[in-house]
Amino acid sequence: MLGEYRIEGRRASEIAASVERGVGSGQLEPGQPLPPMRELAATLGVNPNTVAAAYRTLRERGVIETDGRRGSRVRPAPATTARGSLQVEVPAGVRDVGNGSPDPALLPPLGAALAKVAGAYARRPTQYGEEPVDEEFARLARAAFDRAGVPAGPVGVASGSLDAIERVLTARLRPGDAVAVEDPGWGSLLDLVPALGLRPVPVAVDDDGPLPDSVARALRAGARAVVVTDRAQNPTGARVTAARAAALRAVLDRHPDVLLIEDDHGHGIVAEPPHPLATGDGAWVFVRSVAKAWGPDLRIAAFTGDPETVDRVLGRQRLGPGWVSRLLQRAVVELWTSGVVDPEVVAAAYGERRDGLVRALAARGVEAHGRSGMNVWIPVADETGAVARLQARGWAVAPGARFRLEAGPAVRVTVSGLTLADLEPLADALAYAAGPAPARRYG
Numbered sequence: 001m002l003g004e005y006r007i008e009g010r011r012a013s014e015i016a017a018s019v020e021r022g023v024g025s026g027q028l029e030p031g032q033p034l035p036p037m038r039e040l041a042a043t044l045g046v047n048p049n050t051v052a053a054a055y056r057t058l059r060e061r062g063v064i065e066t067d068g069r070r071g072s073r074v075r076p077a078p079a080t081t082a083r084g085s086l087q088v089e090v091p092a093g094v095r096d097v098g099n100g101s102p103d104p105a106l107l108p109p110l111g112a113a114l115a116k117v118a119g120a121y122a123r124r125p126t127q128y129g130e131e132p133v134d135e136e137f138a139r140l141a142r143a144a145f146d147r148a149g150v151p152a153g154p155v156g157v158a159s160g161s162l163d164a165i166e167r168v169l170t171a172r173l174r175p176g177d178a179v180a181v182e183d184p185g186w187g188s189l190l191d192l193v194p195a196l197g198l199r200p201v202p203v204a205v206d207d208d209g210p211l212p213d214s215v216a217r218a219l220r221a222g223a224r225a226v227v228v229t230d231r232a233q234n235p236t237g238a239r240v241t242a243a244r245a246a247a248l249r250a251v252l253d254r255h256p257d258v259l260l261i262e263d264d265h266g267h268g269i270v271a272e273p274p275h276p277l278a279t280g281d282g283a284w285v286f287v288r289s290v291a292k293a294w295g296p297d298l299r300i301a302a303f304t305g306d307p308e309t310v311d312r313v314l315g316r317q318r319l320g321p322g323w324v325s326r327l328l329q330r331a332v333v334e335l336w337t338s339g340v341v342d343p344e345v346v347a348a349a350y351g352e353r354r355d356g357l358v359r360a361l362a363a364r365g366v367e368a369h370g371r372s373g374m375n376v377w378i379p380v381a382d383e384t385g386a387v388a389r390l391q392a393r394g395w396a397v398a399p400g401a402r403f404r405l406e407a408g409p410a411v412r413v414t415v416s417g418l419t420l421a422d423l424e425p426l427a428d429a430l431a432y433a434a435g436p437a438p439a440r441r442y443g
Contacts, residue, residue, distance in 0.1 A: 005028055008044070009044065010044065010050075011050065012051075012054040012057060019063065019064070032073060032074045036071055037052050038051075058072075062075060062195065063075060066176045090396040097413045098413065103349070110335075113335050117331050133314075137302070137332065140333060148276065149275075151278050151279060151280030153306060153307065155304050156313055157329060158301045164303045166192055169261075172309060178199045178200075178201050179201065179227065181202065182205045182210055184235055185403060186229070186403070202218075205238055208240065209244045210240075212251050215251050219258060224258060228277060232265045232374070232375075234373070236369045236377040237377065239371045240277075245276070259285075262276060262284075262285070264286065265292070266292075269350060282306065283308070285304070285305035350373065353419075354373070357427060370415075377411075378410055378412075381434065381435055387433075398413075413426070
């Protein structure tokens with residue numbers, strides 16, 4: 001099973017260190033199975049509980065993963081491998097339509113809101129020991145959750161959606177647990193799950209969101225949590241419909257112990273309301289970031305959920321950063337109450353560009369997905385070749401490898417930097433790049 005490499009040690013720490021040395025030297029390769037605990041215990045002459053403790057330590061460090069009857073194996077990839085490293089360098093003269101950022105022209109100015117809260121802070125600074133969630137922020141966030149049909153629950157604040165999701169996963173799961181994630185899905189989340197020592201289980205997605213049968217398979221395979229994007233799914237633009245939400249709730253009802261995490265990625269940039277899956281039963285969390293509509297650097301996400309999960313997250317937060325800046329929370333309150341962002345206007349601006357590009361591609365016989373938000377997902381025959389051919393024509397797109405586990409090759413286009421005049425030339429370039437690489441003849 002291990003070839004020539006011999007695991008050594010009498011104590012759990014020594015056995016774990018021996019495995020780590022093998023992984024670090026390359027003698028234990030990614031995906032390589034480890035001996036069953038009783039077999040290794042017999043070989044080393046130690047109690048099976050000692051090997052179990054060593055394997056538990058290795059799982060917590062992200063070195064190995066355990067999959068039920070399949071046993072333990074070396075992780076297939078380092079937990080710190082970032083999909084962001086697949087970023088395409090944009091040379092001079094090439095348009096970047098792959099960065100995922102919102103249109104700066106659709107973001108509100110922050111000066112007045114920041115100045116107002118700074119003035120109030122000068123009169124009464126925040127002190128240690130105050131509540132971590134600003135009272136008015138919590139009231140407005142809860143009212144918005146109520147309007148969206150999100151079940152009742154306390155409100156917490158995190159430094160963005162990914163921070164909230166990480167804290168919830170850490171509070172509820174243990175290393176080695178499986179998490180059902182959308183595929184294709186948010187690249188940062190696909191990095192985060194294995195970095196926490198958890199095991200991602202891919203769930204197929206169409207324009208209406210995660211496929212119920214695929215979610216059901218993931219849950220039957222032992223997934224302890226499901227992460228669903230309600231609107232503006234990154235990278236496909238999927239938006240969960242009322243019918244799909246009902247079908248997904250029916251699947252989740254059969255697994256009452258599974259943690260449900262919903263990320264409303266389209267908050268403030270999608271006019272159509274979300275269709276939350278949470279019913280108020282079991283462990284659940286619903287997350288909303290202000291990044292896409294009010295400004296990426298605000299680093300604020302409101303979340304709600306069942307009282308136990310929210311309490312666990314806030315309790316752990318107190319032992320780390322303590323709280324998310326109340327100055328920023330109050331600045332967001334000013335932005336919310338001033339009405340400087342009209343989601344219908346923002347959604348219309350993105351929708352005109354996104355729908356226009358999808359239509360232009362359809363006219364050229366090219367499949368494309370983009371029901372909501374600011375991204376369009378285009379399946380291609382050869383991903384690497386498509387990225388290169390597009391760059392040669394003056395367009396830098398995001399390679400699909402940043403967003404997928406088992407899904408087929410594709411590229412992602414972010415429409416926020418496009419004008420209507422850009423759509424036809426970009427569609428021409430995408431149509432050229434989406435097919436097989438041009439055949440070459442050599443004399």
